[in-house]
Amino acid sequence: MNLGYYPGCSLEGSAKEFNQSLKATLQALEVQLSEIDDWSCCGASSAHSANHLLALALPARNLLLAKKQGMSEIVAPCAACYNRLAVTRHELNNNETARKGVEDLLETPYSDGMQILNLVQLFHHIGLPVIKEKIKRQMSFLKPACYYGCLLVRPNNITGFDDAEHPTAMEQVVEITGTKAVDWNFKVECCGASHSIAHTKIVEKLSKNKLPPARCATRTSICGS
Amino acid sequence: MYAGECYKQIGTSGNTEEMKMHEVHKDPFIEELIAITGQDPAQCYQCGKCSAGCPVREFAEDAPNRVVRYVQLGFYDKALQSNTVWLCAGCQTCSGRCPKDFHLAQFMDAMREMGTKRHIVTKEKKTVAFHESFLDQIKWNGRSHEFGMVLEYKLKTMDLFKDVDLVPGMLSRGKLSILPEKIKDGNSVKKLFKEKE
Amino acid sequence: MKIGVFICYCGENIGRTVDCAAVAKATAMLPGVAHSEDYKYMCSDPGQNLIKQAILDKKLDAIVVGSCSPHMHEKTFRKAAAAAGVNPYMVEIVNLREHCSWIHDDIPSATKKAIDLMRIAIEKVKRNDPLTPIRVPVTKRALVIGGGISGIQAALDVANAGYEVVLVEKEPSIGGHMSQLSETFPTLDCSQCILTPRMVEVYQHPKIKLYAYSEVSNVEGFIGNFSVTIRRKARGVRDEVCTGCGLCVQKCPIKKAQNSFEEGMAIRPAMYVPFPQAVPNIPVIDREVCTYYKNGKCQMCKKVCGRDAIDFEQQDTFVTEAIGAIIVATGYKLYTIDKKPENSLIKGYGEYGYGMYKDVVNGLQFERIASASGPTNGEILRPSDKSEPKKIVFIQCVGSRDEAKGFTYCSKICCMYTAKHAMLYKHKVHDGEAYVFYMDIRSGGKMYEEFVRRAIEEDGVKYIRGRVSKIYEDDGKLVVKGEDTIAGMPVTINADMVVLATAMIAQSEAPQLAQMLGVPYDTYGFLQEVHPKLRPVETSTGGIFLAGACHSPRDIPECVAMASAAAAKTMVLFGSDMLEREPVVAKVHADTCAGCFYCQKVCAYSAIERKEIRNRQGELIKTIAYVNEGLCQGCGTCNATCPSKSVELIGFNDEQIFNEILALDEVF
Ligand code: SF4
Numbered sequence A: 001m002n003l004g005y006y007p008g009c010s011l012e013g014s015a016k017e018f019n020q021s022l023k024a025t026l027q028a029l030e031v032q033l034s035e036i037d038d039w040s041c042c043g044a045s046s047a048h049s050a051n052h053l054l055a056l057a058l059p060a061r062n063l064l065l066a067k068k069q070g071m072s073e074i075v076a077p078c079a080a081c082y083n084r085l086a087v088t089r090h091e092l093n094n095n096e097t098a099r100k101g102v103e104d105l106l107e108t109p110y111s112d113g114m115q116i117l118n119l120v121q122l123f124h125h126i127g128l129p130v131i132k133e134k135i136k137r138q139m140s141f142l143k144p145a146c147y148y149g150c151l152l153v154r155p156n157n158i159t160g161f162d163d164a165e166h167p168t169a170m171e172q173v174v175e176i177t178g179t180k181a182v183d184w185n186f187k188v189e190c191c192g193a194s195h196s197i198a199h200t201k202i203v204e205k206l207s208k209n210k211l212p213p214a215r216c217a218t219r220t221s222i223c224g225s
Numbered sequence B: 001m002y003a004g005e006c007y008k009q010i011g012t013s014g015n016t017e018e019m020k021m022h023e024v025h026k027d028p029f030i031e032e033l034i035a036i037t038g039q040d041p042a043q044c045y046q047c048g049k050c051s052a053g054c055p056v057r058e059f060a061e062d063a064p065n066r067v068v069r070y071v072q073l074g075f076y077d078k079a080l081q082s083n084t085v086w087l088c089a090g091c092q093t094c095s096g097r098c099p100k101d102f103h104l105a106q107f108m109d110a111m112r113e114m115g116t117k118r119h120i121v122t123k124e125k126k127t128v129a130f131h132e133s134f135l136d137q138i139k140w141n142g143r144s145h146e147f148g149m150v151l152e153y154k155l156k157t158m159d160l161f162k163d164v165d166l167v168p169g170m171l172s173r174g175k176l177s178i179l180p181e182k183i184k185d186g187n188s189v190k191k192l193f194k195e196k197e
Numbered sequence C: 001m002k003i004g005v006f007i008c009y010c011g012e013n014i015g016r017t018v019d020c021a022a023v024a025k026a027t028a029m030l031p032g033v034a035h036s037e038d039y040k041y042m043c044s045d046p047g048q049n050l051i052k053q054a055i056l057d058k059k060l061d062a063i064v065v066g067s068c069s070p071h072m073h074e075k076t077f078r079k080a081a082a083a084a085g086v087n088p089y090m091v092e093i094v095n096l097r098e099h100c101s102w103i104h105d106d107i108p109s110a111t112k113k114a115i116d117l118m119r120i121a122i123e124k125v126k127r128n129d130p131l132t133p134i135r136v137p138v139t140k141r142a143l144v145i146g147g148g149i150s151g152i153q154a155a156l157d158v159a160n161a162g163y164e165v166v167l168v169e170k171e172p173s174i175g176g177h178m179s180q181l182s183e184t185f186p187t188l189d190c191s192q193c194i195l196t197p198r199m200v201e202v203y204q205h206p207k208i209k210l211y212a213y214s215e216v217s218n219v220e221g222f223i224g225n226f227s228v229t230i231r232r233k234a235r236g237v238r239d240e241v242c243t244g245c246g247l248c249v250q251k252c253p254i255k256k257a258q259n260s261f262e263e264g265m266a267i268r269p270a271m272y273v274p275f276p277q278a279v280p281n282i283p284v285i286d287r288e289v290c291t292y293y294k295n296g297k298c299q300m301c302k303k304v305c306g307r308d309a310i311d312f313e314q315q316d317t318f319v320t321e322a323i324g325a326i327i328v329a330t331g332y333k334l335y336t337i338d339k340k341p342e343n344s345l346i347k348g349y350g351e352y353g354y355g356m357y358k359d360v361v362n363g364l365q366f367e368r369i370a371s372a373s374g375p376t377n378g379e380i381l382r383p384s385d386k387s388e389p390k391k392i393v394f395i396q397c398v399g400s401r402d403e404a405k406g407f408t409y410c411s412k413i414c415c416m417y418t419a420k421h422a423m424l425y426k427h428k429v430h431d432g433e434a435y436v437f438y439m440d441i442r443s444g445g446k447m448y449e450e451f452v453r454r455a456i457e458e459d460g461v462k463y464i465r466g467r468v469s470k471i472y473e474d475d476g477k478l479v480v481k482g483e484d485t486i487a488g489m490p491v492t493i494n495a496d497m498v499v500l501a502t503a504m505i506a507q508s509e510a511p512q513l514a515q516m517l518g519v520p521y522d523t524y525g526f527l528q529e530v531h532p533k534l535r536p537v538e539t540s541t542g543g544i545f546l547a548g549a550c551h552s553p554r555d556i557p558e559c560v561a562m563a564s565a566a567a568a569k570t571m572v573l574f575g576s577d578m579l580e581r582e583p584v585v586a587k588v589h590a591d592t593c594a595g596c597f598y599c600q601k602v603c604a605y606s607a608i609e610r611k612e613i614r615n616r617q618g619e620l621i622k623t624i625a626y627v628n629e630g631l632c633q634g635c636g637t638c639n640a641t642c643p644s645k646s647v648e649l650i651g652f653n654d655e656q657i658f659n660e661i662l663a664l665d666e667v668f
């Protein structure tokens, strides 16, 4: 399997380990990743707070690059990047005015044809039975709680990813390693990440809100993407 | 006269003389809002479900549905000045559950955009500074550069010493790099900021 | 032939954009027109007198009126013509209002179009024949579909007027949802106590034939003359001999079927009567659960039945009834909170747990919990651990006023039933706290608003304005997250139990039934009346009337009123022995019909029959098509299909239509 890869800024920076382990995992699964050459930032939550066209143009630049480089499917492991790419694609396909505005900024016509996958989708795409065969060590000692957060499941009509309130796709993935995921109430609750610099207090409080029930289950790890 | 003016009259004169509710006209503000979001705030029937599920509700001055209410009534400045607009985390919990399919998170985006354009002064200077610093990195480098962003943010907010103890560790783990990684075709990104400026 | 032309101004309606005087003048010149005039209101008495006078003075044979839609005044003008001695079918109406003045604004061109339209009609009327209406007899028996409170009321009203009624109910017993309710607003009288006598009355009424556990499977015919086939589902118990002693129900060892009368909160045996007061009191075997149908084992009921009423091999049977009028009273279904398959209209409330939490119940479940005959004998106990909830939350508008979930309408009864629920709770749990989350309180109705205020002011129910965002379970409590939009403050309630005021939605089979009856229905599946104000119980199909919640969400008093109205409409129909029908039907010309029967294949109303033509010696010469005038709706499909042009649609024959088109030719 050969896929386009959009790492996004945080996987190059503060989430470096994530990038490394992901690459190792995919290598084991014989998935080739080719990074989009000269990709730029998706703009994250800052761009859509500033200007609605900029927020679409930044991801659109990457979609066009990928297309030019012959890709038809790209993986975006960071939830924010995934969300911005998916929303942009949806808007450009469905909103004439937005598409025109973005085309003006990019000075290029836009054409669709790009499938955007987040990590959980990618694992399902590869096929859980296929992955299961390659698992070397059972992880039954772990009791993970899966955390989806906001951006994988919302807006549900665009990401089309699982159930908006009670998703289970990530549980299905982790459970092939022999673990039993714990069910908890805050899978899709917001952690406030976009305020991690300006309002650390809010983020601490929101993240703490979620932790206690997860902690009850012994030796819990939290998976997110 | 839009509906909100009736409210002001009552507030200032202190009497409860007959309140005439007028239809909210599609004035330029609403038209601009519709152009950005594709939806009319009149659609919201003020059920409060958005606020009930909003993660930042307890930190915000106004419930998110109230910000919509202000706009429905024509209190645009009041809406734009509300710290709720800037505290909104963009989580879209509200949009996902709104019974009227009103995309409130997108409405909040538009409020930030329109507030900035109108040079509205908000109490949430830090959040504004964060977004600006973040976007500046993209504009200059094509990608976000955490070190540069934090530096700019700290200069903007004069909040120089918070979290600095984290820096050496992050640097040695390779999580922070002092020099930005620039993309090759930086110009192609820079020109996308045309609309914003 | 002498033709009279009359142009109406319809006040300003036509006169504003059509120069009526010019139209009258222009048509006066057309060949065959002997009289032409215009008048402000042709439908008024003086206007009609103008027509009558002109007919008498000028000895007119036919008239053409340029006015509003024939739906409005065709009858008026035909009557006026008939009074002056002209056959009513020698009258043509040209719709100068909807087809001309209302849709144009340029006076000269609208006037020209009006003249053209008049010319077309004049060419047609020249070829009209005097006709007489078809008279068909009325079968004075009514069919009532659905045995809930609406159906019961309608059946009793019609039967008490002396007409026979056939009542069909799909469940084993009549009674409908009302039989499940605890007490009723705003008087708090017990639902069963007021309903049961009515059910018994139906059962004992000499004029009512009850088919319970039956469904309408086919409807043919037309107003006054329907033929209805009813499928009687096999109970496994022969109702002619069963006395309803109930021994088999007691002895049935398979006691694990979901009790749908108790909304899934109790179990019942495989052999069951839905509830003790059931009418008829005859049990049914649930074949999904009964072991006999799985492995042939058990037969306990057969052993204990002293009357040998059990018949495992019983099959569905079909009966056909001759019916004159149909009252549809099929009621509603409750919105279910469970997650639903993707293509279902129902999206479910993931944020409220998709029905995963046992102590989040729906409106009907709470009715059963509060009901003295319910699974908790009327004690308020929550389903999970049968403890008394000390804090209870009611959430209004679940599955209604919720565009995102696919239901935009207001379910109308939930504000009232929630107030009642909260009140019943407070009457039974004195130290309990009750909260109601609402968006608006809609309590229009006699003593309704007073009832809601009583819940708030006397019983201390806390009403919070705002919609709940999420419910989750934490440490045995249901955490309800809301916002008080009046105070502008977030609210979190750790409740023991939550009741969702789930909405009334259309029965899932309603669209199929509507199609079978030829009655329109809306996007939600509710059946449609002809006119929302002036003809609220009639449908666009003659002889079919609506009663109760199959039309839209409504409460008991409204259902009963509507049922009586539908009964009254039925009695009006039964008041005459013969019905007059438009003579616009197809006719087959025997001499040219080749007997190909293409017409029979295309006829949507099964009106084409076969007729044998024999010579004097009685030898068969040919078989030709023949139109049953009673069934023919005058659609003209056969006319268009016939290869030998042997079918004529009376009143709209080829000659008439072609000449209308030729008149148009002059236009271009
Ligand atoms: S949930 Fe939707 S309709 Fe309700 S107050 Fe919020 S935006 Fe308005």
Ligand code: SF4
Residues within 6 Å of the ligand: A190, B050, B053, B054, B055, B056, B057, B064, B087, B088, B089, B090, B091, B092, B093, B094, B095, B104, B105, B108
């Ligand atoms: S998107 Fe903003 S307003 Fe909506 S729930 Fe999230 S934080 Fe609150």
